[in-house]
Amino acid sequence: MKALSRSILILLVFTLLAALMVASDAAASAVAVSVGVIDPPRVERREQPDTTQENPPEVHEKPSTLYLAGRWVRSTGKNVIVMSVLVVLIVFPKSVFKRIRKGASS
Amino acid sequence: MSTEAIRNTASQAKTKLWVDILIFAAFLITMEPDLSHLPVHEWLSLSMIFGMVVHLLINWDWIVQVSQRFLSKLGGQTRINYILNWLFFIDGTLIMVSGIMISEVAMPALGLNLHIGRGWGELHELSTNVALILLGLHTALHWNWIVTTINRYLIQPVLKLFIPESKKDSLA
Numbered sequence: 001m002k003a004l005s006r007s008i009l010i011l012l013v014f015t016l017l018a019a020l021m022v023a024s025d026a027a028a029s030a031v032a033v034s035v036g037v038i039d040p041p042r043v044e045r046r047e048q049p050d051t052t053q054e055n056p057p058e059v060h061e062k063p064s065t066l067y068l069a070g071r072w073v074r075s076t077g078k079n080v081i082v083m084s085v086l087v088v089l090i091v092f093p094k095s096v097f098k099r100i101r102k103g104a105s106s
Numbered sequence: 107m108s109t110e111a112i113r114n115t116a117s118q119a120k121t122k123l124w125v126d127i128l129i130f131a132a133f134l135i136t137m138e139p140d141l142s143h144l145p146v147h148e149w150l151s152l153s154m155i156f157g158m159v160v161h162l163l164i165n166w167d168w169i170v171q172v173s174q175r176f177l178s179k180l181g182g183q184t185r186i187n188y189i190l191n192w193l194f195f196i197d198g199t200l201i202m203v204s205g206i207m208i209s210e211v212a213m214p215a216l217g218l219n220l221h222i223g224r225g226w227g228e229l230h231e232l233s234t235n236v237a238l239i240l241l242g243l244h245t246a247l248h249w250n251w252i253v254t255t256i257n258r259y260l261i262q263p264v265l266k267l268f269i270p271e272s273k274k275d276s277l278a
Binding site: 006011017025068076079083 | 134142159166238245
């Protein structure tokens, strides 16, 4: 019961924040349009695929699983490197500072 | 601490660790929508709301305690950690909202055809890049816990498999 009420609370905060974001976007767009900063927003509807085409779309060869896996490893590696740099920049000085403080107190 | 209390703490720490590993893996996969393909990206991202709720439930006590003491006596790092966590939550919400607004698979499958406003796509990309940095900072601030828990519940149990029986007895 506790877990359920806490989950509802978390989702409520999430929903309120989300609603605030959507409302802010709508308000900002309305103000910008009324002031003349931007044109009225176009309602972009996603086009349905045209099935009556005479020329069927070109069929591209699907890249191999190994190639896709390699690309995923490379791009994920970049993301992990970014996070690792931040971790090192924060953790390393902290541990050095701790050692200095320990040495000074002993 | 009683034996039961120790077992509960250990079990909580293990649960926390596995939930966080799963969320991190899902995050890495969803960061590459071109490679994971859009349906996987959208549905996995939506399921991360569940992961976020579980993560917050597991850390509920800390959240409540720090929230109550935020304006009174509190360590500097704890305060920074708390603010960072809130920024992460807000950014995560922005990623979800912008992702839902530009959704091409999940929302239409649920029967929702949303009007795409200007800029939600750019906002989605920007908030994702900010999330990468915030996750790095969040990881840095919890590094000691991560290293200790992985060592205790992942590395040590695996290493023990390779220790001969005779040495295990002498270690016990």
